[in-house]
Each structure stands twice: as C-alpha cells, then as structure tokens.
Amino acid sequence: MSRPEGLRTRYETELALLRHGADRVWVALLVAGVVVAPFLLEDFWLSVLTFTAIAAIGAIGLNLLTGFTGQVSLGHAFFLGLGAYAAAYLGGDLGLPVLVWLPGAGLLGALAGTLIGPFALRLRGLYLAIVTLGLVFLGEYLFSNLRSVTGGPQGRSVVSPRVGDLNFADLGALGLPLDREQSWFLFAVPILLVLAVAARNIVRSRPGRAFQAIRDREIAAVIIGVELARYKVAAFALSSFYAAVCGALLGSYVRHVTPASFDLFVSIQFVAMVIVGGVGTVYGSIFGALFIVLLPRVVEQLSPYLPLVSGASVGGGLTLAVVNQVIYGLLIIGFLVAEPLGLAGMWARLRLYFRTWPFSY
Amino acid sequence: MTDLLQLLVQGVALGAAYALVALGFVVIYKATAVINFAHGELMLLGAYLVYGLHVEAGLPFLLAVPLAMALMAFVGWGVERLLLRRMVGRPTFSVVMITLGLAIVLRQAIAARFGFEERLLGDPWGSSALALGGVQFNVVSAVTVAASGALLALFFAFFRGTKAGVAMRAAAFDHEAALALGIPVRSVHAWSWMIAGATATVAGIFLAAFPASLSPALGFAAFRAFPAAILGGLDSPGGAVVGGLTVGVVEMLVQGYQPQLAPWLGTNVHVVTAYVLMIGVLMVRPYGLFGTREVERV
Secondary structure, three states: OOOOOOOOOOHHHHHOOOOOHHHHHHHHHHHHHHHHHHHHOOHHHHHHHHHHHHHHHHHHHHHHHHHHOOOOOOOHHHHHHHHHHHHHHHHHHOOOOHHHHHHHHHHHHHHHHHHHHHHHHHOOHHHHHHHHHHHHHHHHHHHHHOHHHHOHHHOEEOOOOEEOOEEOOOHHHHOOOOOHHHHHHHHHHHHHHHHHHHHHHHHHOHHHHHHHHHHHOHHHHHHOOOOHHHHHHHHHHHHHHHHHHHHHHHHHHHOEEOHHHHOHHHHHHHHHHHHHHOOOOHHHHHHHHHHHHHHHHHHHHHHHHOOOOOOOOOOOOOOHHHHHHHHHHHHHHHHHHHOOOHHHHHHHHHHHHHHHOOOOO | OHHHHHHHHHHHHHHHHHHHHHHHHHHHHHHHOOOOOOHHHHHHHHHHHHHHHHHHOOOOHHHHHHHHHHHHHHHHHHHHHHOHHHHOOOOHHHHHHHHHHHHHHHHHHHHHHHOOOOEOOOOOOOOOEEEEOOEEEEHHHHHHHHHHHHHHHHHHHHHHHOHHHHHHHHHHHOHHHHHHOOOOHHHHHHHHHHHHHHHHHHHHHHHHOOOOOEOHHHHHHHHHHHHHHHHHOOOOHHHHHHHHHHHHHHHHHHHHHHHHHOHHHOOOHHHHHHHHHHHHHHHHOOOOOOOOOOOOOO
16 A cells, blocks of 8 residues: 555546545444444534534535535525425424425425526526525515415424334434434434435536536536536536425424524525535535534633623624624635635645655645 | 505615615626625615714714715725735635625624614704605605716716726726736726725615614615616616616515505515516526626637
C-alpha cells in the first residue's frame, strides 16, 4: 500500500463507493457506533443526533439540487411542509402504517418537485431562486387555508411511526430497554444512512455526472448529450423526495406542526447546512446538519456567559433567538468568504495535512 | 365605482412604494448582476436612521433624510468593500447567499437596538388626507408617487446620459470586457451599492409612512417587492416601476374584492397574488416584461 491514496489509476476506483480497504473499516466502525450510541449517550445528545439525522436527509436533498445540479432553491421549506402534512394526513386521518406514509410523503414531495421542475427549464439562476422563494409564501398560504388537512394556522399533530402494534418511537413497549429518544435514534439514523448511500450512488453514477455537467455549464452539457429537461426535472423530484421524507420524520418526531414551522427561515437554515457543510458533497451535508442543529444548543449552554437579555424581547436587546440568528447569518457569510468548500473542505485539508506530514505543502 | 377608484388610488400609492424598493434591486443587479437579499434590511436601517435622527436626536425631518441617505450610502460602500469585493469571480449563488446572511444579521441587529414595537416616523405629511371627487387619498401617497417618478427620471438620465451610468451598464454586461476597456469595475460596484443604500432609505421612509408604521416587520416588504422587480425585468428601471405599480394595484384589488367575490380562497390571498402573477408572467417572458435576454455563449 505504498501508492498514495489520492492517486487513482483506474476509473473503477474513481467511481467506487468504497475506494479502498480502510473505508470498509470505517463503515464497520460507523455501524457499530450507531448500534452502541443509544446506550452510551444521554437523551440530550441522542436528541441532537436524531435531529441531525433528520435534518441531514433534507440537507442532502438540497445539496443534490443546489450543490450538484446548480439549481438555486429557497423553496426547501415548502417541500418539508408538504412531507409533514402528508405524513399527518396519511398516517393520522387514513391510519396507514409508517411503511406506507413515509414513502408516500416522499413520493408526494417528488410529484410536487416534478411539477416545479419545468420552471427551471424556462428560468435561469436568480429568476429561479425568486420563484422558489415564492413557493415558501405559497406554501404558508396553502398550509394555513387547507384546514381540513392541515388544521389551519394552529397546525395539527403528526402520528408516531408505527406498523400495526410496533411503534418505532417506543421500542420499549416491546420489552426492550429503550426509551423514546433511544428508539427514535435507532429509527432515524438507519434511514439517513440508507438515503445517504443512495445519494452517493446517484452522484457517482450516470445521473449524478449529468447533474454536475448541468451545474458546470448547461450548454456544454446539452452538447455532450445530457438531456436537460429530463435531468433538471429529475433533480427537482429527487431533492423534493428527500425534503418531504425529512419533513415527515421531523413532524413525527416533534409531534406537532404549524404553517410557521415551514417559513423562509427554515429554507435558509437548510441553505446554511449545505454551505457550511460543503457544497457538492454528501457527507458534507451531514456535517452541516450537525453543525446547524448543534449551534443553538451550544449558544444556549454558553448563555450564562454572554451578555444576554432573558425572556421575550419586546423592548429589544440581545436574546437567545437574536444571537442564534446573527450567528447563522455570520456563519453563512464567513464560510462563503473564507472557506467556500465548507467543513468538508476543511476535513479534506486536515486529512491531506496528516497524510503528507511532515512535508505538508 | 368609488370603491374601485379608491382601491386603484391606494394600489397606485402602494405600488409606487414597491417601485422604490424594486429600483434598489435594479441598481445593484444592473451593475453587479446580483440580487441583493439584504435590500429590505437596508431599507429598514435607513428608516430607523431617519427615526433616530429626527425623533430621537431632534433634527428637522428635511435635514434628517439627506443625512440618513448619506449614512446609508456609506453603509452600502462598506458592504461592498468588506464583503462583496472578496466575492468577485465566485458563483452568483454564493454572492446572493452572502447578501442573505447579511440580511439576517442586519435585521437582528436592528431588532436588538430598537425592539419590535411599532413606531411613528414623524414625517411632516402625517396622516393628513385629501379628497378628490369622492376619492380619499393620503398626502403621503401623492408624495410617494412623485418621489418614485422623480427617482425613475433620475435613474433614466443617469444610466443613459452620464459616463458613470454607462460604465455601470458595461460592468454589469461583462466584468472582464469592461476592465479591458479601462472601466474601474470596482469603484463602479462601490458606487452602485452607495446608490442602493441611499435609495433604500427613501423607500424605507415611504413604506414606514402612514398608514403603516416603522417596525422590523417592514423588512418583509422587500419580499413583496421581489415580484415587482422580477415582473418588470431585473435590469430595467422602467420595468421596476411598471412592476411595482402592477403588483400594488393587483394586491389592493384582491384585498378589496376577494372576500366578497371568492371567499373560498381563504385569508391572506393578497400576500401570494404578487408571486402568482410573477410566475405567470415569467412563464411567458422568462426575463420579465422589460428585462434583457441573456445571450449564452458556449
């Protein structure tokens, strides 16, 4: 194994999911970690990781669309909402099991994405961004007005994931020594892993190459034979599928959703995850999701040491919410200016540094 | 009939305010090919500066406004100098996201300083109203319409008639070609941000004037003005005004008639009509009504 890791001499290695032997070890460690974690970590950290896993699904979806295909979307919150309400309707009103409502929500999202996709064929760049921005407002309007399904502005509850008597959110009922947080962790993380591997498979194969060709230069992509219409719509459908699954899980995890749970700020959070994590990498989206989920909690932990005003801020002043949002804003700016490759880029540089140490230049 | 006229007048007044906001988008887009998502917050900052100078510091309104405009021009210059200059040559997406990040920071900073309560700007027009043939309108509406008309004329003259204006158009068209022709693209960008800052102040004042009031929520008005700018075409000042007026009038008409004519549409329809209208127009004309078609080179 004297050959440097970065050097690849065959296309098969370049395209492979696991590029070398060490990757198998990492995967085994990861799987072992997921199984062991619920029994080692406190509920607080399990909840952080569950939120991360759910958010990462949405972030991967947005990254497929924006990072890989280059189609800017600010409408991610709309598809999240669609998924959450679909879960509530299919699982709650129709009483279907999770095995039906979770894919069902995803497919509904994909259908909506397919309908939005054609707009991307007609519009370019910033014009498209504003149309997707409009989707968020349209979504808030629809979610508040379609009362029979969404419960109006007060929102509605979302069912927990169950198949018959088996409730994935409460595996303790089966006699296993697991509480709600542990059960959710064991439910959400495998879904993330499956969807992340699926995304990785998509981007390393034909459709993913087509997406990236479209991102890099649309006309050139068409000339080398990429079917623009098909792949742009596919990217939207795929991204919305991920977003809707994320929304459905999120709704089920937090139990209650309102139209305000899917406002523009949610879209911005997902954009921040993609940017902070690393545009155009699947594992970067997971980093980004972890970072963005962790951030408000870290600020909260640090709040005794910060000059903060507690409670509601009618009269202004620095509250927790204000500080959090300012940090989001600064992070987006900071990463874009200083580290456009995001955490994934830092990680890659760090690895390179140690691999080539002590000749790290 | 009077109802209709009344709604139309209100719509035009609202539309003129939107047009002022949209003009700010257009200036930045025309010179730098970027949509400034922080424009709503610049507007807010401008309006709060006027509030601070006029109400809190006690300066006369007519002195506070130019002073605030100058300060905002400085803020615009700072934004360009500190953030956007580092982004030259990066994908548009990244640059736009920077302005989005700036928007979040600015809004929270303003909320932290001034709080969320509604304030009166203390403008000399106040709530005084005129009646003309049975139609009531506020003096401030007339001033808004006049101001956006004047600003449009100024822009038109600037972009057509002055060297700086032509340089801006050239810089927007192609950075490299403009540089090769000896156009100082950097200072052109700085100038356009300064102009946008000053324009934002004017827009902020009129959006915060009667019947509305000044509060951080006003920043969201920018999201209502996006469709106006897009509708008219992002790089056309005339389009911004047409778009603004269209959006304003349609919004008012929907708000006025929808509860009787189509109650099944539910509440808050007027918030989304602008976007629906915009999407419809974009499907027919992808670069807006008066926007320049982009020519793509292989």
